[in-house]
Amino acid sequence: MINTISDKKVVSLLTPVLANNTAEGTGVAKDRWGYGDVLMIAHVGISGDTLSGTVYWTISFQHCAVTTAGSFVNIPAADLEGGVNDWVINEPTEDDMTITRMYRGTLRYVRILFTQTGTHTNGTPLSAVAVMGQPNHIPVTQDTEVQA
Numbered sequence: 001m002i003n004t005i006s007d008k009k010v011v012s013l014l015t016p017v018l019a020n021n022t023a024e025g026t027g028v029a030k031d032r033w034g035y036g037d038v039l040m041i042a043h044v045g046i047s048g049d050t051l052s053g054t055v056y057w058t059i060s061f062q063h064c065a066v067t068t069a070g071s072f073v074n075i076p077a078a079d080l081e082g083g084v085n086d087w088v089i090n091e092p093t094e095d096d097m098t099i100t101r102m103y104r105g106t107l108r109y110v111r112i113l114f115t116q117t118g119t120h121t122n123g124t125p126l127s128a129v130a131v132m133g134q135p136n137h138i139p140v141t142q143d144t145e146v147q148a
Helices: none
Strands: 009-019 035-044 056-064 087-089 097-103 109-117 124-135
Touching: 009 035, 009 109, 035 056, 035 109, 056 097, 109 124
Parallel strands: none
Antiparallel strands: 009 124, 035 097, 035 124, 056 087, 056 109
16 A cells, blocks of 8 residues: 555654754755655754844755765756745744755755854754655655664
């Protein structure tokens, strides 16, 4: 029987973090080998900093052909559904937001990058996951849950 759990795989791209800089907001790359598309989900929590035109986050959806440590570039509009790339969160009313994009490109690795602009002293909660879809084989095996 095909259902949501048997034909999708959910993977973490960025473990929830209270981030103050781009290094803390750099999500891990995931290999999409064996999957036709990827729903990429970025979540920004309520910021401890007052977001503005000079203190903000930019969320970029990226891909790379070679390895998880390769040269990542922004996904072009033709391969990204659901909105624009480089989504900017620069107002207090915009934090506590979920941004989703569907990747339909052909490169093997994907990630989400949160880029900080300005001085962030208190931090902003950030996290990201991906839902891998259209698998080559079903049922899909989910990663084993591990308690931190």
